[in-house]
Amino acid sequence: MNSAYKRRKVLKLIGRIIECLLLIALIMVFILPFYWTLITSVKSMWEAVENPPTWWPREFHWENYATVWNEQNFLKYAKNSIITTFGASIIQLVSSTMAAYAFARLRFKGKKTLFFISLADIMIPAQVIFLPIFIIYSRLGILNTYLSYFLIYIYSGSTIFFLRNAFMQVPEELVEAARLDGASEFSIIFRVLLPSVKSFMITQIMLILISKWNGYFWIQVLTTNDHIRTLPLLLNSILARVEGLVIRYDLAMATNVLIMAPMLLYIIVFSIRGFVLALQCKARRIPLLGKLIIIQFDYFYTFS
Amino acid sequence: MLINLSNIKKVYPGSKDPVIEGLNLAIKEGSFTVLLGPSGCGKTTLLRMIAGLESVTGGSISLEGENITNMEPGDRNLAMVFQNYAIYPHMTVKGNIEFGLKNYQMTKQQREERIKLVMELTGLTGFENRMPNQLSGGQRQRVALARAISKSPKAFLMDEPLSNLDAKLRNQMRSELIQLYNKMGTTFIYVTHDQTEALTMATDIVVMKDGKIMQYDTPENVYSNPANVFVAQFIGDPGMDVFQTTDDQFIGFKPRALTTEPVAEGVSFDANLLTTEYLGYDYQMTFEVPGKGTLVMRNKKKMTSGEAYRLSVPLEDLYYFDRDQNRCEPFPITGLKEVFHADK
Ligand SMILES: Nc1ncnc2c1ncn2[C@@H]1O[C@H](COP(=O)(O)OP(=O)(O)OP(=O)(O)O)[C@@H](O)[C@H]1O
Ligand SMILES: [Mg+2]
Numbered sequence: 001m002n003s004a005y006k007r008r009k010v011l012k013l014i015g016r017i018i019e020c021l022l023l024i025a026l027i028m029v030f031i032l033p034f035y036w037t038l039i040t041s042v043k044s045m046w047e048a049v050e051n052p053p054t055w056w057p058r059e060f061h062w063e064n065y066a067t068v069w070n071e072q073n074f075l076k077y078a079k080n081s082i083i084t085t086f087g088a089s090i091i092q093l094v095s096s097t098m099a100a101y102a103f104a105r106l107r108f109k110g111k112k113t114l115f116f117i118s119l120a121d122i123m124i125p126a127q128v129i130f131l132p133i134f135i136i137y138s139r140l141g142i143l144n145t146y147l148s149y150f151l152i153y154i155y156s157g158s159t160i161f162f163l164r165n166a167f168m169q170v171p172e173e174l175v176e177a178a179r180l181d182g183a184s185e186f187s188i189i190f191r192v193l194l195p196s197v198k199s200f201m202i203t204q205i206m207l208i209l210i211s212k213w214n215g216y217f218w219i220q221v222l223t224t225n226d227h228i229r230t231l232p233l234l235l236n237s238i239l240a241r242v243e244g245l246v247i248r249y250d251l252a253m254a255t256n257v258l259i260m261a262p263m264l265l266y267i268i269v270f271s272i273r274g275f276v277l278a279l280q281c282k283a284r285r286i287p288l289l290g291k292l293i294i295i296q297f298d299y300f301y302t303f304s
Numbered sequence: 305m306l307i308n309l310s311n312i313k314k315v316y317p318g319s320k321d322p323v324i325e326g327l328n329l330a331i332k333e334g335s336f337t338v339l340l341g342p343s344g345c346g347k348t349t350l351l352r353m354i355a356g357l358e359s360v361t362g363g364s365i366s367l368e369g370e371n372i373t374n375m376e377p378g379d380r381n382l383a384m385v386f387q388n389y390a391i392y393p394h395m396t397v398k399g400n401i402e403f404g405l406k407n408y409q410m411t412k413q414q415r416e417e418r419i420k421l422v423m424e425l426t427g428l429t430g431f432e433n434r435m436p437n438q439l440s441g442g443q444r445q446r447v448a449l450a451r452a453i454s455k456s457p458k459a460f461l462m463d464e465p466l467s468n469l470d471a472k473l474r475n476q477m478r479s480e481l482i483q484l485y486n487k488m489g490t491t492f493i494y495v496t497h498d499q500t501e502a503l504t505m506a507t508d509i510v511v512m513k514d515g516k517i518m519q520y521d522t523p524e525n526v527y528s529n530p531a532n533v534f535v536a537q538f539i540g541d542p543g544m545d546v547f548q549t550t551d552d553q554f555i556g557f558k559p560r561a562l563t564t565e566p567v568a569e570g571v572s573f574d575a576n577l578l579t580t581e582y583l584g585y586d587y588q589m590t591f592e593v594p595g596k597g598t599l600v601m602r603n604k605k606k607m608t609s610g611e612a613y614r615l616s617v618p619l620e621d622l623y624y625f626d627r628d629q630n631r632c633e634p635f636p637i638t639g640l641k642e643v644f645h646a647d648k
Contacts, residue, residue, distance in 0.1 A: 171388065176377075176386075180356075181378065183403070192392060
């Protein structure tokens, strides 16, 4: 009996070790692109394109960052990124919240049909509709304006869908109690419904902000000059530049790091605990990993 | 009269048949009116129409003489307590109460005073800053009550507010509700399908069936003077045994009125005892009357199953109902056709 107990303990330990190794391998898979980005950003122009690549920079060219920062347009692009990200996110959130409330809580004629139509947005890819939109906006003369970009996000089928589902989880009686308490529709949405689905909202807000910050497609479609162009487009123009027969991967990666900086900062500040747990192989939920995955997907989606 | 419902009709969207039709009801100011009836009879629907949470298909509702049929729920000055409490999960106890008061444009000081008062009244003092998930079921229900009271409404509407509590807590809250009612003297409109709750708390009971009012009376009358066969069988634990007579009228009697002693005047019949259940205070016997159906008897004496008895009911314990199942003057009993059960 004693030996059976011991064997069970050993088996458990082995299982634990395998689990840890797998987790470490997983982390490596996700960390590696970041590591590569980070070291390339401080390599020299020539070392950055060496094949096979070096795993540690021979010399540190911190001035790459200064070069990027002093690029004529970096601050302008950064400003545009901030304005478009927050503007579009706020518009998307507010309009979707109100639409989701109507679909989840109000009774009106044609609700089912309208909801189905709004879902069509999820199924039709942007690549299918960008051309008509471009033509319409061009006729309206609003290309190269923030307004054109905000208009794209005035309506989002997926956000409406997710928020509606979240609102439907909130018991009907809570809304009715508020109604009896004399609350207005706005008060019901913003002081009863939204706080009841707070954690869900935070996730949604994060996803929406990240997708706007990394957004590339629509800005590219809606601009013919760099008036409202954002950082991902700056990166693109750096990658398109060839100096002395090489693409400036060092500068591109430095730009990349700067683009990711706010997100990385957020992750580092809010996920140190999760990171420590992950390192101790104790993590039940690994927020850091989850967020890295999200960023990775967006990253590849944007540049592939 | 505080609330007057006249000729109320309700059809839910998407269904053809009305849930309630041609309903008239006047609720007395200061009464504790209980809406009682089997599941699905429309109690909740009726209460929600009074609250304004459900639209009225036809007819009108007035409150203190004012027509409120189409008034917003928040403007009616009625408070509702829900079965699942419906307190805001993201607000403290105090915040829950304050939310409504803020909407009614009270000053900070007025609010504080009001909150203090209702916290004392509901025994929640000291819990002001707790979140709802740090409270027990009974305490949550108290918060819901405190929130309702704080608005000093014209009436309290309650939809089975005690049904989520365990038996012991339910009894305690029941007596607290009665005390609260006595202290405040405000009108209570209370929905339940539990007749013990109805009989113990109500000053007036509205017995409903299929969206219609079967009897609107005091608890005593509903219990001892049922207006029809349905009420006779629905009220009481258990309800009356009812025979259909050979001329299609009905006679009924309480299970406790049945006796094995011979009676001078009354009805008698032979019956076989099927089962005996011990219920603490007395026994409940289920009999089969050959060819007529089964009925129950309550007695303090234990009786042996499988035996045949001759059962009797004294004349003075009989209730008479006409062919339409409504209470009527005594009539000569021609003969017993079968045991009758009003569909529930
Ligand atoms: N939203 C709705 N849509 C359609 N029919 C409904 C709706 N709500 C209730 N009903 C129907 O109306 C009838 C009365 O329902 P109601 O909830 O008023 O009954 P109740 O007396 O409160 O029953 P219970 O004791 O089970 O709570 C039922 O037949 C029910 O199926
Ligand atoms: Mg109900």
